[in-house]
Amino acid sequence: MSSSTEQTMTIPTYDDVLAAHERIKPYIHETPVLTSRLLNELTGAELFFKCENFQKAAAFKVRGASNAVFGLTEEEAKKGVATHSSGNHALSLSYAAGQRGIPVTVVMPRTAPQAKKDAVVGYGGTIVECEPSTSSREAVFADVVAESGADFVHPYNDPRVIAGQATCSRELLSQVDNLDAVIAPIGGGGMVSGTCLTLSSIAPEIKIYAAEPLNADDAARSFRAGHIIADDAPNTVADGLKVPLKDLTWHFVSNHVTDIFTATEEEIVDAMKLIWKRMKIIVEPSSAVPLATILKNPDVFKGKRVGVILTGGNVDLDTLPWLNN
């Protein structure tokens, strides 16, 4: 990491995590940790599933979004918040803004699924549509911010968001003793960065792994290359994991992650179905990527106590991936 890059970033500290946790506690769940005898037998490890699928808006992203929203001054808050996302960050920011009672605008491609649009509106968000291209999205988003003065809450490359996501592993450490490792899915790297922030601060002996779809393995390739590689339009069933690392998340990933594993689409869907079938809980495809990689790399995890972050549970129940094959 060159010093010139560092100068442009505000890197959150563990004090920021403690402040975030205090700030967001009224608006989030302390999610349960579940175990499964059968999945332990299958993997040879002791797995502790941190169930962010039971989180508000069914996504860990409520943690970071709430920290950003409730950290605004009264004056800033009046102008509202804005983001561009068609996924869990859009829902989560809409939820958090609704809790504070401030405006929230989400720029979404007009082609986004109606269910996602409905969910944002259901949480009180306003949608501004753009064309499904980066140039249109950026132009429309710039207009929204210029007009409203809304605070831009990036889905992951934002120190407030990372400090919020970091509260998840802080909870996990209070719920499970003597973990050897924690593994989380990686897309833009917000959850993994938060995990790095907490563990490197208070439990540096715990290894941190990331899990990524092979079809969107830009983080794994970045990790091996030593610099950020961004793919243009990867396609994977784990739709929360298509986005690339950015400077802030790269800082954490490059400094604290032990390894990044990948899984094929079939492995991800199989792991997702396995969680549904055996644990009787609903998780989205992204949440299943860590288990898929644990099953694929038994020697890394055998005999270890492993925290597994189940990142969310937003699934269209009418189009399950194992029924579309």
Next chain:
Amino acid sequence: MSSSTEQTMTIPTYDDVLAAHERIKPYIHETPVLTSRLLNELTGAELFFKCENFQKAAAFKVRGASNAVFGLTEEEAKKGVATHSSGNHALSLSYAAGQRGIPVTVVMPRTAPQAKKDAVVGYGGTIVECEPSTSSREAVFADVVAESGADFVHPYNDPRVIAGQATCSRELLSQVDNLDAVIAPIGGGGMVSGTCLTLSSIAPEIKIYAAEPLNADDAARSFRAGHIIADDAPNTVADGLKVPLKDLTWHFVSNHVTDIFTATEEEIVDAMKLIWKRMKIIVEPSSAVPLATILKNPDVFKGKRVGVILTGGNVDLDTLPWLNN
């Protein structure tokens, strides 16, 4: 209830429930109680969902089956246990017998779904097939018992089974204060009888409701008629609820249940999908019948604190009922 009927029955007492709970504790989960802000808003009630879908074998029936299996003497146990069932009782008895390491034989129609057969075998059970008729099932089952001397564990009309199921509401009372009512699905009436046994003994102020598919409403009609009415072959998506009341369960239902409500197939499937979507947990159709009837009878439940038994989570993930319509 005539005294002549009572003479043929052994009615379990609350002491039997306490003994059952002590006996089965090593083999069952104390299942969690979940709540949902949205479902509370939709119903106007405070709902406390007792998650037996997270139970061993994903069914409350493990409680009664384990009580029967672990209550056998060493000599009785050697001969094993047997039952006829193609549902959760078959899985549960197989699980419990496997835990004790004794033989278990399940008589199933040769037409039963392969997935159910695989599950019984997976838990260590032996399947003996019969033709899909009552006469064949009874003849084959009689042969099995005559040959092996196995102990017959009826799915519900057995005092050991009812005392076991009664541990579920005992747990619920230790987890939630000041309940006004408890509602459970009713098929043969094992869970409802267990609920009656516990509540009438230690919390008689709590009302007990039962919920039944309209397509298999023999319990509701029995309740109104004042005697058992058994339907021949009802057809409902809630496949655990097709069986009729028997003398022992009728004893509890007729003495302690306040009312039995019914729901249509569509209402059951809608309620099931609502639980999946909002609570992010997997429940089988039978588990959704109580919520369907609560939504349908808001005046009964409004403002009340209601325990809702989610009885199981065994679903074929490849054939979801809302995708078959």
